[in-house]
Amino acid sequence: xxxxxxxxxxxxxxxxxxxxxxxxxxxxxxxxxxxxxxxxxxxxxxxxxxxxxxxxxxxxxxxxxxxxxxxxxxxxxxxxxxxxxxxxxxxxxxxxxxxxxxxxxxxxxxxxxxxxxxxxxxxxxxxxxxxxxxxxxxxxxxxxxxxxxxxxxxxxxxxxxxxx
Amino acid sequence: xxxxxxxxxxxxxxxxxxxxxxxxxxxxxxxxxxxxxxxxxxxxxxxxxxxxxxxxxxxxxxxxxxxxxxxxxxxxxxxxxxxxxxxxxxxxxxxxxxxxxxxxxxxxxxxxxxxxxxxxxxxxxxxxxxxxxxxxxxxxxxxxxxxxxxxxxxxxxxxxxxxxxxxxxxxxxxxxxxxxxxxxxxxxxxxxxxxxxxxxxxxxxxxxxxxxxxxxxxxxxxxxxxxxxxxxxxxxxxxxxxxxxxxxxxxxxxxxxxxxxxxxxxxxxxxxxxxxxxxxxxxxxxxxxxxxxxxxxxxxxxxxxxxxxxxxxxxxxxxxxxxxxxxxxxxxxxxxxxxxxxxxxxxxxxxxxxxxxxxxxxxxxxxxxxxxxxxxxxxxxxxxxxxxxxxxxxxxxxxxxxxxxxxxxxxxxxxxxxxxxxxxxxxxxxxxxxxxxxxxxxxxxxxxxxxxxxxxxxxxxxxxxxxxxxxxxxxxxxxxxxxxxxxxxxxxxxxxxxxxxxxxxxxxxxxxxxxxxxxxxxxxxxxxxxxxxxxxxxxxxxxxxxxxxxxxxxxxxxxxxxxxxxxxxxxxxxxxxxxxxxxxxxxxxxxxxxxxxxxxxxxxxxxxxxxxxxxxxxxxxxxxxxxxxxxxxxxxxxxxxxxxxxxxxxxxxxxxxxxxxxxxxxxxxxxxxxxxxxxxxxxxxxxxxxxxxxxxxxxxxxxxxxxxxxxxxxxxxxxxxxxxxxxxxxxxxxxxxxxxxxxxxxxxxxxxxxxxxxxxxxxxxxxxxxxxxxxxxxxxxxxxxxxxxx
Numbered sequence: 025x026x027x028x029x030x031x032x033x034x035x036x037x038x039x040x041x042x043x044x045x046x047x048x049x050x051x052x053x054x055x056x057x058x059x060x061x062x063x064x065x066x067x068x069x070x071x072x073x074x075x076x077x078x079x080x081x082x083x084x085x086x087x088x089x090x091x092x093x094x095x096x097x098x099x100x101x102x103x104x105x106x107x108x109x110x111x112x113x114x115x116x117x118x119x120x121x122x123x124x125x126x127x128x129x130x131x132x133x134x135x136x137x138x139x140x141x142x143x144x145x146x147x148x149x150x151x152x153x154x155x156x157x158x159x160x161x162x163x164x165x166x167x168x169x170x171x172x173x174x175x176x177x178x179x180x181x182x183x184x185x186x187x188x
Numbered sequence: 189x190x191x192x193x194x195x196x197x198x199x200x201x202x203x204x205x206x207x208x209x210x211x212x213x214x215x216x217x218x219x220x221x222x223x224x225x226x227x228x229x230x231x232x233x234x235x236x237x238x239x240x241x242x243x244x245x246x247x248x249x250x251x252x253x254x255x256x257x258x259x260x261x262x263x264x265x266x267x268x269x270x271x272x273x274x275x276x277x278x279x280x281x282x283x284x285x286x287x288x289x290x291x292x293x294x295x296x297x298x299x300x301x302x303x304x305x306x307x308x309x310x311x312x313x314x315x316x317x318x319x320x321x322x323x324x325x326x327x328x329x330x331x332x333x334x335x336x337x338x339x340x341x342x343x344x345x346x347x348x349x350x351x352x353x354x355x356x357x358x359x360x361x362x363x364x365x366x367x368x369x370x371x372x373x374x375x376x377x378x379x380x381x382x383x384x385x386x387x388x389x390x391x392x393x394x395x396x397x398x399x400x401x402x403x404x405x406x407x408x409x410x411x412x413x414x415x416x417x418x419x420x421x422x423x424x425x426x427x428x429x430x431x432x433x434x435x436x437x438x439x440x441x442x443x444x445x446x447x448x449x450x451x452x453x454x455x456x457x458x459x460x461x462x463x464x465x466x467x468x469x470x471x472x473x474x475x476x477x478x479x480x481x482x483x484x485x486x487x488x489x490x491x492x493x494x495x496x497x498x499x500x501x502x503x504x505x506x507x508x509x510x511x512x513x514x515x516x517x518x519x520x521x522x523x524x525x526x527x528x529x530x531x532x533x534x535x536x537x538x539x540x541x542x543x544x545x546x547x548x549x550x551x552x553x554x555x556x557x558x559x560x561x562x563x564x565x566x567x568x569x570x571x572x573x574x575x576x577x578x579x580x581x582x583x584x585x586x587x588x589x590x591x592x593x594x595x596x597x598x599x600x601x602x603x604x605x606x607x608x609x610x611x612x613x614x615x616x617x618x619x620x621x622x623x624x625x626x627x628x629x630x631x632x633x634x635x636x637x638x639x640x641x642x643x644x645x646x647x648x649x650x651x652x653x654x655x656x657x658x659x660x661x662x663x664x665x666x667x668x669x670x671x672x673x674x675x676x677x678x679x680x681x682x683x684x685x686x687x688x689x690x691x692x693x694x695x696x697x698x699x700x701x702x703x704x705x706x707x708x709x710x711x712x713x714x715x716x717x718x719x720x721x722x723x724x725x726x727x728x729x730x731x732x733x734x735x736x737x738x739x740x741x742x743x744x745x746x747x748x749x750x751x752x753x754x755x756x757x758x759x760x761x762x763x764x765x766x767x768x769x770x771x772x773x774x775x776x777x778x779x780x781x782x783x784x785x786x787x788x789x790x791x792x793x794x795x796x797x798x799x800x801x802x803x804x805x806x807x808x809x810x811x812x813x814x815x816x817x818x819x820x821x822x823x824x825x826x827x828x829x830x831x832x833x834x835x836x837x838x839x840x841x842x843x844x845x846x847x848x849x850x851x852x853x854x855x856x857x858x859x860x861x862x863x864x865x866x867x868x869x870x871x872x873x874x875x876x877x878x879x880x881x882x883x884x885x886x887x888x889x890x891x892x893x894x895x896x897x898x899x900x901x902x903x904x905x906x907x908x909x910x911x912x913x914x915x916x917x918x919x920x921x922x923x924x925x926x927x928x929x930x931x932x933x934x935x936x937x938x939x940x941x942x943x944x945x946x947x948x949x950x951x952x953x954x955x956x957x958x959x960x961x962x963x964x965x966x967x968x969x970x971x972x973x974x975x976x977x978x
Contacts, residue, residue: 031629078372087358089357097360097361
């Protein structure tokens with residue numbers, strides 16, 4: 025790995041990845057790629073540039089393409105720049121029946137963005153997510169790492185106001 | 189695998205199977221056809237296409253035959269209503285997104301999907317929605333992509349990971365958005381990449397050079413032998429109206445299995461090169477004139493005769509390509525020897541001939557190539573095996589995957605597609621000392637005393653040396669592989685003797701893999717100055733390839749080579765050829781440099797246009813027929829030599845076929861005395877080289893004239909470019925930077941070359957490849973050089 029690429033991962037991130045690598049056998053380092061990509065995403069403003077994915081692959085010791093396969097498979101990795109906060113609205117069936125469409129419309133209007141858009145102040149990105157497993161308290165929203173249930177447009181307003 | 193067998197029933201037939209076998213393997217072995225896309229016998233099971241669903245008794249649902257292990261008493265139906273229904277449903281799903289435009293697809297007529305759709309598809313699609321469209325990727329000059337056609341069988345992905353050992357293709361995205369590609373656009377670099385063309389069951393990955401040039405039903409499939417490495421991969425050339433259209437592997441489990449290296453697959457393009465010499469030519473008053481064969485051969489004969497008359501036959505020398513056929517080798521040496529001249533050699537890049545008298549019958553391998561994959565440890569000595577012998581490297585990689593330890597002693601820290609257990613990266617002139625060090629470590633605690641000169645050598649022993657020695661000693665089965673760098677090294681003989689010693693001490697096999705397709709054939713046929721055919725020693729040996737050039741002979745015959753690009757010391761070669769009175773050049777390609785020194789040029793047929801045989805490093809003879817007529821007026825080499833023999837009135841040149849030539853040689857070979865493990869000299873003097881050392885090897889697609897004229901291969905990024913490569917430390921010392929220009933001086937010549945930073949090159953060395961006209965003004969492969977900023 026070249027020095028330039030190494031610099032794409034902080035020592036702190038490498039230390040965190042090492043914790044995960046230690047959990048798997050030495051010849052199964054690829055098992056740590058999912059948490060490793062999360063760690064890298066966190067320190068790169070919530071998204072994964074291509075060279076960062078390559079740096080993670082090099083650090084974990086797997087071919088670049090194997091890391092790209094994982095990064096493109098899971099919707100939890102963002103491959104384009106995102107806002108400071110990600111608002112993930114579940115639109116699967118239970119949430120849809122309980123008003124996720126209205127919720128999403130409200131957010132779109134409030135922030136003047138569409139799905140996958142980022143508000144002009146760079147603070148929020150709206151994402152459509154699949155079932156969050158919270159059907160009995162639908163609609164559900166994933167706000168960064170916070171798991172919100174029974175979400176109303178007013179709840180969203182409060183959160184947005186709190187961050188503004 | 190145990191001896192016990194399991195009885196199962198497929199389609200009413202009672203069959204026996206081995207435990208652990210999959211249903212599809214048993215079916216295939218018994219000629220029961222089950223449709224499939226993702227399954228391939230040489231790859232792991234993915235079971236993702238579902239085309240091989242079959243009905244198994246007591247299973248509620250159809251099961252994929254490729255991923256269902258046999259069990260005692262299993263009753264399987266491959267064509268029952270339930271099985272057919274499942275197969276047809278899968279086919280319908282696959283055809284939802286696959287374009288139905290076979291007439292405009294390059295795969296049409298040889299397409300597994302097309303074939304299976306004929307059997308299992310419906311004539312009308314129920315799917316009226318838009319089909320998926322996937323953007324094509326540019327993955328280099330060898331493979332064309334039409335990714336909309338991809339059915340995601342992942343054979344290409346698995347091939348890269350499991351066989352080629354270079355995972356470049358992958359399946360990115362998910363569900364309907366899954367795409368096969370490199371993600372970041374780049375050229376595929378694997379030296380075996382072309383195999384994905386055969387593996388792809390649809391028209392997603394096709395051969396770029398032959399794309400849209402022919403239909404499979406127009407082609408004739410002609411068996412032949414690949415002409416570039418000492419394996420002699422079995423392959424087919426597909427021809428149409430006397431034109432080679434493309435190449436494909438011919439299965440040979442002992443050699444290339446189902447694979448073919450890119451070099452063997454795409455070098456046929458050289459046959460069609462614009463630089464092919466199509467007519468005999470002679471130089472008349474300094475100008476080149478096309479003439480008929482009779483005239484040209486007469487001029488050649490008279491010219492040589494004059495030289496022999498006014499000097500002696502000893503003033504004539506002949507160099508032949510190590511990839512020439514055995515018959516050509518045999519006839520060339522027979523012709524020269526009948527004229528009383530022993531100056532004939534095929535070892536164009538060798539620098540040290542001091543031990544040639546003690547050499548074995550030929551340099552090769554005492555074990556089969558396939559046995560390499562079962563070894564516990566392998567030490568590569570002076571070999572970039574992956575690019576020198578791609579198919580042998582596959583076997584070594586198999587050994588590594590099975591837990592074997594591969595180690596290397598090289599002047600460049602090459603990337604291999606397997607991990608190295610231990611490695612020593614040494615300057616060229618330090619390699620011998622490292623071998624001595626390994627021998628010394630092996631001798632510790634052993635009663636076997638070392639030869640005096642070896643024992644006396646003062647060498648450094650480090651942990652890597654100890655690790656290599658320990659691993660070799662601890663292994664039940666091990667081998668040393670001597671590659672091209674060792675063969676071309678100025679201390680080849682000492683290195684070879686040390687390698688023999690280490691093999692003896694550690695109980696290893698010594699595997700020699702020289703360059704060219706027919707080095708073994710050359711030794712047996714007598715294309716060496718010190719032995720006639722069948723290893724008969726000559727009292728007064730002729731000059732070897734190096735001395736022939738240093739001796740400035742009066743006439744040279746070059747056969748199938750471009751001397752400045754193929755020989756070890758191009759500046760000496762150029763001087764010798766320029767100053768000679770008369771040069772006969774038998775060549776498939778013309779070039780400015782040949783025009784400059786030749787007096788007669790005789791157009792030579794390529795491997796596809798001649799019959800003949802190659803002897804691989806295992807000592808196996810592989811005979812092949814011509815697949816197409818030679819281009820223009822070109823003629824097979826054995827015929828050219830036969831006629832020359834007749835013109836010189838030499839007895840025993842009345843051959844009518846190349847097989848007769850072969851029979852004559854093989855008849856003599858029955859009396860071959862085995863030469864092996866004779867005395868060793870152990871001359872361990874290592875010349876002291878002050879300053880920078882040159883490392884030179886021939887890049888993978890620059891090794892012989894045919895591959896150099898294969899355009900698509902030249903466009904790949906697999907070739908090392910004509911540049912001077914050094915590590916950043918040396919570059920900093922010389923005030924050079926990547927992409928800059930440097931003046932490289934060697935002996936009396938100098939060239940300007942772009943600088944390339946490559947950290948794999950050790951301190952105090954620079955890597956400058958051979959095989960390029962840009963570097964052809966330089967001297968020997970390994971030696972002192974000076975580099976300055978331009």
